[in-house]
Amino acid sequence: MEEPGDAQVVARVLDGEVDAFGILVRRHTPALARYAVRLLGSPDVADDVLAESFSRAYRHLASCRDPARFRTWVFRIVTNRCKSYLGRRRPDTVSLDDAPPAVARSDPGLDLDRREAMAAVESALAELTAQRREAFVMKYVEGMSYEEMAEITGERIPTLKMRVHRAREALVGLLRERGL
Amino acid sequence: MTGRLDSSDRRLLVRAVRLLREPVAVAPDFEARVLARIRAEGRGGSTALRWLLAPLTLRVKPVWGLAAAAAVAIVLLVPRQSELTAGPGEAVVTLVAPFPAAERVEVAGSFTSWEPVALERDPDTGVFQGRLVVPAGIHEYMFVVDGDRWVADPLSDSYADDGFGRLNSVLVARVGET
Numbered sequence: 385m386e387e388p389g390d391a392q393v394v395a396r397v398l399d400g401e402v403d404a405f406g407i408l409v410r411r412h413t414p415a416l417a418r419y420a421v422r423l424l425g426s427p428d429v430a431d432d433v434l435a436e437s438f439s440r441a442y443r444h445l446a447s448c449r450d451p452a453r454f455r456t457w458v459f460r461i462v463t464n465r466c467k468s469y470l471g472r473r474r475p476d477t478v479s480l481d482d483a484p485p486a487v488a489r490s491d492p493g494l495d496l497d498r499r500e501a502m503a504a505v506e507s508a509l510a511e512l513t514a515q516r517r518e519a520f521v522m523k524y525v526e527g528m529s530y531e532e533m534a535e536i537t538g539e540r541i542p543t544l545k546m547r548v549h550r551a552r553e554a555l556v557g558l559l560r561e562r563g564l
Numbered sequence: 565m566t567g568r569l570d571s572s573d574r575r576l577l578v579r580a581v582r583l584l585r586e587p588v589a590v591a592p593d594f595e596a597r598v599l600a601r602i603r604a605e606g607r608g609g610s611t612a613l614r615w616l617l618a619p620l621t622l623r624v625k626p627v628w629g630l631a632a633a634a635a636v637a638i639v640l641l642v643p644r645q646s647e648l649t650a651g652p653g654e655a656v657v658t659l660v661a662p663f664p665a666a667e668r669v670e671v672a673g674s675f676t677s678w679e680p681v682a683l684e685r686d687p688d689t690g691v692f693q694g695r696l697v698v699p700a701g702i703h704e705y706m707f708v709v710d711g712d713r714w715v716a717d718p719l720s721d722s723y724a725d726d727g728f729g730r731l732n733s734v735l736v737a738r739v740g741e742t
Contacts, residue, residue, distance in 0.1 A: 402603060409595045414587055421588045431591060435598055440679055442602040447682070464678035471704075498583070505580045524577075525584045538714040556573045559580055 394451035397442070405442055412455060415526060416462050422521045423466045425510050433469055437462045459526075460536045463518065470514055501564060508558035512551055519547035520555065655700045655737035659683060661717070664690040666709045673705025673735070680708045700739040704732035 388396075388407070396404040413434065420430035441448075441458050448457045509517055522528045522536070523544075530541045537544065569577065591597075650656045661669050661683060669692035670680035683692035704724050707715045716723060720733035 403599065405602060406595050406599050409598050413590055413594060417590045418585075418588045422584060427588060430588075431594065435594070435601065438598045439601050439605060443605065444679055447680075461679060464672070468674065468678045501579070502583045502586070505583050508580070509584070521584070524581045535711075538708065552569065552577060555580065556569060556576055559576050564576060564579070 389452060390454035391451040394445060394448060394454055397445055405438075408441075408454060408458075409438055412458055415455075416458065419459070419521060419526055420462055420466060422506075422509065422525055423463075423514075423518060424469065425506065429469065433465045434462065437465045440465075456532055456535055459532075463536050466518075467514075504562040504564055505559065508555055508562060511558050512554055516547050516551035516554065519544055520551035523548045524552075650697050650739070653700050653739060654697050655739055656695060656697055657735065657737055658693060658695045659705075660691055660693045661707045662689070662691040663707070663709050663715075666692070668692075668710060670708040670711075671705055672708055672714075673732075674703045675699065675705070675735075675737075680711075698735075698737050700737050703735045703737060705735060706732055 390408065390411075393404050393407045397408070416434055416437070417430060420434050421427055424430050424433065437458065441461050448454060450457070509520070512520065518537070519533065522533045523530075528536075530544055533539070533544050534541050539547075659671050661671070663669050669683045669685075671683060671694065672678050672680040675696070675698040681694070681696075683694040685692050705717070707717065709715055716731050717733035720735070722734040723731040724734050725731060
């Protein structure tokens with residue numbers, strides 16, 4: 385049987401079928417979890433932020449003006465929640481640089497070489513500024529178009545292109561420093 | 565800024581991206597936790613954020629005179645008893661944003677967990693406005709114009725770096741100063 389589209393699921397939820405929201409959670413969690421982990425550097429924090437984001441998405445679902453594009457809408461919520469978390473993080477909390485590599489928790493089956501490479505990549509990513517990291521992850525990891533990125537962030541496309549470009553250059557330098 | 569990446573840089577980047585695209589583990593009970601949470605909270609919205617989009621009596625900062633009353637301001641005002649009442653540790657604030665050419669204006673801030681919440685257009689002035697109850701304290705916010713332009717309040721008393729290269733407006737909401 386064909387899976388219902390996001391717009392159909394959103395309509396069911398708004399009609400009171402709370403459990404249907406689980407379809408949206410299952411469908412979008414893999415990409416959103418990866419996105420949040422890459423931005424925040426911690427699987428535990430990402431879990432909290434994602435759960436909070438879905439809760440908010442549910443509460444404000446009626447304001448999702450284009451339910452067929454629920455994915456973009458919920459990415460925007462997660463982006464804002466990540467931004468809020470990073471903005472209010474106090475200096476005495478764990479920084480991205482200090483956070484354990486997400487891969488250590490997320491995929492213990494990786495072999496040592498790949499694990500070390502992943503740790504190096506994550507630590508290089510964590511050294512980017514928040515806005516460059518966000519732009520890079522959206523573009524290269526999640527494969528978003530610049531139009532979608534602009535819709536999510538509210539930034540102009542030329543600004544996003546510049547951030548991606550600079551993130552890419554900085555990341556290459558940081559990866560080289562780590563011997564990759 | 566250097567120009568294009570050479571082939572070895574590109575290979576390095578491709579390797580890094582391939583690793584970053586690896587799926588991350590999600591707790592097996594994640595979906596169940598989310599559903600339990602939304603069932604518990606319902607869809608009634610945050611109890612800390614209650615909107616009343618009724619006609620307003622405003623006390624406007626005398627910065628631009630009457631014309632500025634139609635310009636952007638954040639205005640704190642005394643709520644009428646029948647309208648909106650701040651609970652303990654809360655304040656009632658009114659947001660006013662004059663973007664006459666805009667089709668819609670929202671506010672997103674720390675008091676909305678950065679979720680855009682729609683303001684109502686006053687049919688007489690074209691000014692967008694909304695009243696809300698927020699926890700007392702210092703909040704940051706921005707206006708979202710037509711869904712894609714994030715604009716700081718130009719008449720805010722102060723601004724704060726948002727860490728993403730932009731400035732947020734700062735609102736100080738004091739208990740009793742509503």
